[in-house]
């Protein structure tokens with residue numbers, strides 16, 4: 001049975017990982033040690049941790065004294081800019097089973113260093129990519145593999161959400177590519193295979209007289225080696241929330257919506273078939289709690305000693321493509337200077 005150790009008690013650690021793990025501990029008690037999960041943050045969040053039923057520790061050394069690192073799964077829920085050094089220290093303290101929040105790294109250079117720590121420390125590391133475990137993704141993958149709507153022509157994603165407050169309050173994500181696109185790029189690669197960046201664009205977030213470079217919207221076009229093209233648009237300054245995916249096939253179309261938030265775990269899928277006898281539209285709404293499915297699977301696989309190498313390679317490829325996207329979008333953004341009366345907010349680098 002595995003003990004949990006959550007590092008980084010912000011939104012991901014306390015609002016996503018812990019509530020889901022808490023439910024899973026009740027549903028699948030055989031997977032989890034009875035002892036309360038350990039919790040560590042760079043800030044003093046002892047009271048937050050205790051109130052949530054976690055056991056706060058003040059260092060990795062203390063954590064190593066309270067739990068057997070070999071029997072512990074560490075959830076790294078720090079921002080992408082605060083990962084590498086932490087991972088080195090976790091490895092040095094003997095922790096080998098790691099669930100890493102997305103994106104795996106904010107750039108390709110850090111990615112290579114993370115991979116080096118993974119190899120040298122013999123770490124079993126899985127990156128949170130729960131859209132790959134989503135019931136909606138599985139159905140879309142099945143439509144593609146069976147070929148029942150003909151060959152896949154294109155994929156498009158819209159990832160819209162109002163993320164103004166969080167963007168103004170923290171600098172953990174260097175660009176809008178780092179926030180939502182790790183989910184969609186992974187799904188596009190899983191459905192249509194490897195790809196190259198065809199076009200990429202970033203815009204700034206503007207709130208009153210504040211300008212946050214590169215944190216407004218991100219657009220990415222990928223050309224898959226197998227032929228289809230993927231277009232992804234993410235707007236972090238949108239007034240509405242939407243997570244939409246559309247697959248265009250030679251003989252039909254599938255339009256899906258991933259659940260919009262943590263308060264309602266249902267996905268929607270509408271499939272339109274082409275002309276002729278078999279034409280028609282079918283619409284379905286179904287449960288899709290992808291993060292629970294993901295955590296449940298990875299704890300089972302940690303317990304069974306199964307390798308995460310294949311999904312780690314996919315997470316790597318996602319970071320490489322996003323890194324290329326950032327490099328090639330330099331000309332269209334981010335802004336380096338503000339307009340009259342505007343002030344540029346410093347972001348992570």
Ligand SMILES: NC(=O)c1ccc[n+]([C@@H]2O[C@H](COP(=O)([O-])OP(=O)(O)OC[C@H]3O[C@@H](n4cnc5c(N)ncnc54)[C@H](O)[C@@H]3O)[C@@H](O)[C@H]2O)c1
Nearest residue numbers: 008009010011012041042043077078079080082101102103
């Ligand atoms: N999978 C998802 O759907 C999803 C959703 C939200 C966030 N995330 C990802 O989770 C990561 C964290 O995002 P967040 O929104 O929770 O950020 P956050 O700013 O809300 O929280 C991060 C926490 O990490 C702590 N921290 C930073 N460096 C640390 C260190 N070296 N040791 C210990 N604690 C440290 C901070 O003090 C803070 O409490 C990001 O990579 C983000 O992209 C993923």
